[in-house]
Amino acid sequence: MSVAVAGLVALGGVACSTAPPEAEVEVTFERPLAIPPLADSRVEADGTRVFRLTADEGATEFLDGTETATWGFNGSYLGPTLRAERGERVAVEVTNGLDEGTTVHWHGMHLPAAMDGGPHQMIEPGDTWRPHWTIDQPAATLWYHPHPHGETEEHVYRGLAGMFLLDDGTAAAAGLPHDYGVDDIPVIVQDKRFAEDGRLTLDDSGNEIGTLGGTVMANGTLGAVHEVITERIRLRLLNGSTARTYSFGFDDGRSFQLVGTDGGLLPTPVETDHVRLSPGERAEIIVAMEEGTEVMLRSTPPDLGAVVAPAAFGGDDAFDVLLLRAADDLTASPQVAATLTDPPPPDESDPSDVTRSFVLEGRSINGKTMDMDRIDEVVTVDTAEVWEVRSRNPFPHNFHVHDVQFRVLSIDGEASPPELAGRKDTVYLEPQRTYRLLLTFEDYTDPRYPYMFHCHLLLHEDEGMMGQFVVLEPGQEPEQSPSGSSGHDHGD
Ligand code: C2O
Ligand code: CU
Numbered sequence: 001m002s003v004a005v006a007g008l009v010a011l012g013g014v015a016c017s018t019a020p021p022e023a024e025v026e027v028t029f030e031r032p033l034a035i036p037p038l039a040d041s042r043v044e045a046d047g048t049r050v051f052r053l054t055a056d057e058g059a060t061e062f063l064d065g066t067e068t069a070t071w072g073f074n075g076s077y078l079g080p081t082l083r084a085e086r087g088e089r090v091a092v093e094v095t096n097g098l099d100e101g102t103t104v105h106w107h108g109m110h111l112p113a114a115m116d117g118g119p120h121q122m123i124e125p126g127d128t129w130r131p132h133w134t135i136d137q138p139a140a141t142l143w144y145h146p147h148p149h150g151e152t153e154e155h156v157y158r159g160l161a162g163m164f165l166l167d168d169g170t171a172a173a174a175g176l177p178h179d180y181g182v183d184d185i186p187v188i189v190q191d192k193r194f195a196e197d198g199r200l201t202l203d204d205s206g207n208e209i210g211t212l213g214g215t216v217m218a219n220g221t222l223g224a225v226h227e228v229i230t231e232r233i234r235l236r237l238l239n240g241s242t243a244r245t246y247s248f249g250f251d252d253g254r255s256f257q258l259v260g261t262d263g264g265l266l267p268t269p270v271e272t273d274h275v276r277l278s279p280g281e282r283a284e285i286i287v288a289m290e291e292g293t294e295v296m297l298r299s300t301p302p303d304l305g306a307v308v309a310p311a312a313f314g315g316d317d318a319f320d321v322l323l324l325r326a327a328d329d330l331t332a333s334p335q336v337a338a339t340l341t342d343p344p345p346p347d348e349s350d351p352s353d354v355t356r357s358f359v360l361e362g363r364s365i366n367g368k369t370m371d372m373d374r375i376d377e378v379v380t381v382d383t384a385e386v387w388e389v390r391s392r393n394p395f396p397h398n399f400h401v402h403d404v405q406f407r408v409l410s411i412d413g414e415a416s417p418p419e420l421a422g423r424k425d426t427v428y429l430e431p432q433r434t435y436r437l438l439l440t441f442e443d444y445t446d447p448r449y450p451y452m453f454h455c456h457l458l459l460h461e462d463e464g465m466m467g468q469f470v471v472l473e474p475g476q477e478p479e480q481s482p483s484g485s486s487g488h489d490h491g492d
């Protein structure tokens with residue numbers, strides 16, 4: 001059980017590919033799972049909690065004895081975990097130590113568009129950007145990553161990503177383990193494509209959805225083991241991959257409780273034995289352990305919906321991800337509450353003032369590819385909207401919206417399943433199905449800076465599968481963003 005040979009994806013031979021061949025990496029589960037450190041912060045006189053992040057180049061030993069060139073925040077790979085309370089004012093001093101421009105986006109965060117860290121907030125090499133906002137949303141597992149126009153796939157793949165956890169005092173009442181790094185564990189899952197010399201490589205030439213690496217790591221640890229000392233453990237799973245969709249479960253088929261999704265806790269725990277996560281999505285799960293036993297977190301072949309040739313998109317792949325090893329004596333854990341959060345999700349009868357439709361096809365949304373100088377949608381603040389989203393392609397896409405957490409009202413007219421009953425910012429789109437999403441855009445009007453909506457398969461995003469919306473007061477008009485289209489130079 002402790003040795004897994006990575007499943008390799010057969011990619012079509014494409015003549016123009018210059019990427020070196022993928023190495024077959026044999027993984028033994030014996031390295032302690034790296035836990036991203038909690039980020040230091042200072043509190044200024046006005047109460048603002050200030051974090052510091054520096055993006056820089058480094059080298060990481062993923063494979064014994066081999067240094068791999070990587071990028072990271074405050075370290076060589078990934079970044080520290082930022083953590084803040086609802087109601088807190090926060091600021092982040094983000095310094096770009098790279099040789100090229102980047103941005104840092106707060107994925108899942110409700111905040112002003114000028115602080116969002118999308119493609120309009122470029123940080124040039126050597127510069128520091130200091131967004132600030134007030135945390136105003138429920139406890140959740142959010143994350144941060146670069147979002148430079150046309151370069152997001154590469155920046156994330158090299159290692160720029162981290163978690164941003166929000167607290168609101170509800171975890172204890174809900175009976176959720178909440179001792180970070182002990183029984184409350186971040187698990188950032190990413191697939192990588194190693195060359196024989198240990199380099200990380202992307203090869204997008206042979207696959208419609210981007211690079212599917214044959215090697216999967218958790219928090220940058222290959223073959224990770226976590227020693228469990230409590231009866232129950234909470235895993236905060238983040239699919240931090242560029243293209244791959246996973247279906248997480250355990251090698252003995254045990255069930256677990258799904259308690260949270262992208263934007264916070266579910267109304268009630270959902271007992272299940274697998275959870276599908278497409279790139280950018282999160283799931284919080286509670287796993288019961290027995291003394292002196294081991295269990296492997298693994299990804300089994302995901303149900304990708306009606307895709308043609310699912311094997312080409314990872315639909316046949318299985319990976320061992322993280323070995324949980326329970327101590328001989330486990331400390332008691334609280335019982336997970338039957339009701340985790342209020343209010344219950346809205347239903348289809350919720351009022352909506354506006355319905356918009358979004359069709360994803362090829363690299364376009366509604367027939368358009370991303371233009372930094374074009375506002376695609378103008379939203380009025382405090383308006384409930386229904387967005388009907390549909391993929392017309394027989395291969396995977398998903399859909400992510402900045403600034404808000406939405407509800408999935410229905411899929412092809414059927415009530416959405418219990419695992420989609422909570423707050424979401426990213427949803428997998430099974431081909432040829434219509435997802436009705438309910439969104440309310442509160443606060444933060446800005447005529448100049450837009451938010452993004454896009455496919456979170458990062459190759460698709462980079463190739464233009466993204467649009468922009470502004471949130472305005474009634475009667476307000478959009479204006480040209482002062483950043484214009486800076487950074488809009490990829491592939492021209
Ligand atoms: Cu996680 Cu617009 O991205
Ligand atoms: Cu986002």
Ligand code: CU
Pocket residue numbers: 396397398455456457460461465
């Ligand atoms: Cu896509």
